[in-house]
Amino acid sequence: MTEAKNVMVFIEADRGRVADVSLELVCEAGRLAERLGGTVEAAAMGYGMTEALADLGRYGCRRVYYTEDRRLERFASVPYAKITADIIRRRTPKVVLFGASTTGRDVAPRVASILRCGLTADCTELDIGDYRFKDRQWEDVLLQIRPAFGGNIVATIVSPESVPSMATVREGVMRLIESDPEARAEVLREAVSLGGDDFPTEIIEVIEQERCVDLKSARIIVAAGVGASDPESLKLVRQLARLLGGVVGASRPVVDACVLPRDHQVGQTGTTVRPNLYVACGISGQIQHRAGMAESKRIIAINRDPDAPIFDVAHYGIVGDVREVIPRMIKAYKVRGTL
Amino acid sequence: MPLKIIVTVKQVPDTHNVSGDAMKPDGTVNRAALPAIFNPEDLNALEEALRIKDTLGGTVTAVTMGPPGASEVLRECLYRGADDVVLLSDRRFAGADTLATSYTLACAIRKLGDFDLILCGRQAIDGDTAQVGPQIAEKLGINQFTSVSEVIDVSTDHITVRRTIESGFEILRSGLPVLLTITSDANEPRPPSAKRAMAYKRIGRQACQGDFDEAYIQPGVCGPLDFIREWNADSIGADPQRCGLSGSPTKVKKVQNVVLTASDSRKVPNTDADIAKLIHDLIEENILG
Numbered sequence: 001m002t003e004a005k006n007v008m009v010f011i012e013a014d015r016g017r018v019a020d021v022s023l024e025l026v027c028e029a030g031r032l033a034e035r036l037g038g039t040v041e042a043a044a045m046g047y048g049m050t051e052a053l054a055d056l057g058r059y060g061c062r063r064v065y066y067t068e069d070r071r072l073e074r075f076a077s078v079p080y081a082k083i084t085a086d087i088i089r090r091r092t093p094k095v096v097l098f099g100a101s102t103t104g105r106d107v108a109p110r111v112a113s114i115l116r117c118g119l120t121a122d123c124t125e126l127d128i129g130d131y132r133f134k135d136r137q138w139e140d141v142l143l144q145i146r147p148a149f150g151g152n153i154v155a156t157i158v159s160p161e162s163v164p165s166m167a168t169v170r171e172g173v174m175r176l177i178e179s180d181p182e183a184r185a186e187v188l189r190e191a192v193s194l195g196g197d198d199f200p201t202e203i204i205e206v207i208e209q210e211r212c213v214d215l216k217s218a219r220i221i222v223a224a225g226v227g228a229s230d231p232e233s234l235k236l237v238r239q240l241a242r243l244l245g246g247v248v249g250a251s252r253p254v255v256d257a258c259v260l261p262r263d264h265q266v267g268q269t270g271t272t273v274r275p276n277l278y279v280a281c282g283i284s285g286q287i288q289h290r291a292g293m294a295e296s297k298r299i300i301a302i303n304r305d306p307d308a309p310i311f312d313v314a315h316y317g318i319v320g321d322v323r324e325v326i327p328r329m330i331k332a333y334k335v336r337g338t339l
Numbered sequence: 340m341p342l343k344i345i346v347t348v349k350q351v352p353d354t355h356n357v358s359g360d361a362m363k364p365d366g367t368v369n370r371a372a373l374p375a376i377f378n379p380e381d382l383n384a385l386e387e388a389l390r391i392k393d394t395l396g397g398t399v400t401a402v403t404m405g406p407p408g409a410s411e412v413l414r415e416c417l418y419r420g421a422d423d424v425v426l427l428s429d430r431r432f433a434g435a436d437t438l439a440t441s442y443t444l445a446c447a448i449r450k451l452g453d454f455d456l457i458l459c460g461r462q463a464i465d466g467d468t469a470q471v472g473p474q475i476a477e478k479l480g481i482n483q484f485t486s487v488s489e490v491i492d493v494s495t496d497h498i499t500v501r502r503t504i505e506s507g508f509e510i511l512r513s514g515l516p517v518l519l520t521i522t523s524d525a526n527e528p529r530p531p532s533a534k535r536a537m538a539y540k541r542i543g544r545q546a547c548q549g550d551f552d553e554a555y556i557q558p559g560v561c562g563p564l565d566f567i568r569e570w571n572a573d574s575i576g577a578d579p580q581r582c583g584l585s586g587s588p589t590k591v592k593k594v595q596n597v598v599l600t601a602s603d604s605r606k607v608p609n610t611d612a613d614i615a616k617l618i619h620d621l622i623e624e625n626i627l628g
């Protein structure tokens with residue numbers, strides 16, 4: 001048997017549309033596959049997805065192993081895990097990547113348990129490198145980098161003996177690049193025999209709930225922390241966000257206190273964001289929060305405490321009360337052009 | 340027919356309240372400086388189990404894997420209404436990743452005999468992996484629902500839940516047995532009962548090797564527990580090669596302190612003029628439109 005060197009991506013889809021996180025992972029898989037001298041493959045299951053899957057070629061995917069069945073139209077743990085494990089066994093990739101979404105984090109551990117292989121959750125960075133332990137050395141292993149211990153440290157995890165090495169990867173951290181708009185992936189039908197026992201879940205209803213805010217694609221985010229969670233400050237935060245054409249974000253304590261809905265939460269347990277401008281209002285900047293916004297192009301931090309950790313990641317630090325600073329910003333923006 | 344419910348719980352360092360002295364100078368975490376707490380979402384799992392028991396009757400058995408000190412979370416389970424608790428403790432369990440942990444827990448659950456429901460917290464705050472629940476379900480060959488934010492209906496043979504996903508919710512139904520991972524939105528955990536706390540405050544541990552006696556936990560039959568049962572790898576019939584460090588395919592290569600600093604950082608005085616200048620600069624750079 002030839003040595004495994006391909007990188008496989010588990011494709012997540014909603015009503016036939018491939019999820020953004022899967023596209024991001026196909027792009028990242030391309031980078032890793034180049035290092036390993038392999039190609040990018042995908043494992044997919046669903047119904048009526050052939051066209052959408054061939055389209056993965058645009059992002060650098062060479063082949064898609066696809067199991068089609070009407071009963072697979074929506075995600076279900078047991079059959080999805082079984083099929084994915086079957087495809088991995090037959091195609092022997094070196095690395096398998098899943099989105100760290102509710103789907104990926106449901107199916108990946110089940111697949112890892114079937115295959116008894118290593119799985120690292122919620123990675124924010126991947127690489128290929130060597131691993132040395134005592135007098136042994138492994139070459140070209142997947143380096144799985146993730147925040148650990150509530151975000152207080154970053155750990156590099158390896159699964160040197162495990163074939164494949166598997167990881168779930170957080171949405172929004174890998175860049176989406178369309179490498180060749182004309183390229184098509186080869187879609188190969190993967191037959192897996194499925195019986196009634198493989199479908200123990202009955203889907204009674206799916207309730208779509210519009211997110212009240214789309215942090216991920218926002219170009220400007222004005223976020224409220226505990227220091228801006230009183231009604232007056234919050235009103236100013238909203239006003240500033242509206243004026244600048246941005247959206248309102250929040251730190252975890254503000255969401256935990258039910259001041260703003262969970263969709264607004266920025267940070268490690270919320271959404272990872274990288275807007276053009278992030279205005280942190282009254283946010284002290286716990287590591288979990290900073291990890292979710294430090295990649296923003298420009299960061300303005302407003303806090304009464306000059307020692308607040310948020311100032312470490314801010315490009316512009318303003319020491320002062322939100323209720324004083326925001327009105328100044330609003331005023332300055334309104335008279336722009338007159339300077 | 341009363342339900343037999345298993346809850347998996349974990350004692351974790353309180354990573355959400357890391358103070359200055361919990362970080363060592365080299366940037367690693369000083370676990371000893373952090374208080375050990377009941378993993379928050381495991382309390383939600385326990386609460387859900389107790390509610391189901393209150394409605395349909397049955398028994399709630401809490402299982403944890405950890406050093407002897409982890410029996411503290413089992414005491415907490417007893418204070419809140421668990422009927423039975425098991426501590427899985429063995430040097431050979433140490434250093435386990437999620438695969439080895441789920442193997443050990445699955446061996447113990449199998450040893451506990453037939454069951455209807457397994458409830459886990461969605462994830463533990465020390466690792467935030469959310470992997471152990473699904474891996475236990477796979478090892479026991481049962482269905483799973485993760486990120487359950489509401490148990491809508493449960494009978495002696497079916498359960499209906501609401502699962503939170505990115506685009507909203509799914510309402511899902513399954514026959515029993517099934518494993519659920521419960522989120523913090525699902526319920527408000529009850530406080531410990533003073534009466535039960537008095538009864539179990541000093542309950543000790545006792546290593547058990549022999550066969551498990553089902554009658555031991557029949558509620559109302561044997562009365563309150565005499566001790567916390569402690570099992571090792573041999574008592575649950577686990578292959579030591581699949582437990583702990585030797586059963587863990589993942590290894591930690593290195594650990595680094597998180598250093599997040601802006602490339603260029605400057606203070607902006609809180610005055611009309613300086614803030615106006617800042618806004619002006621951002622407009623010039625096309626950061627603001």
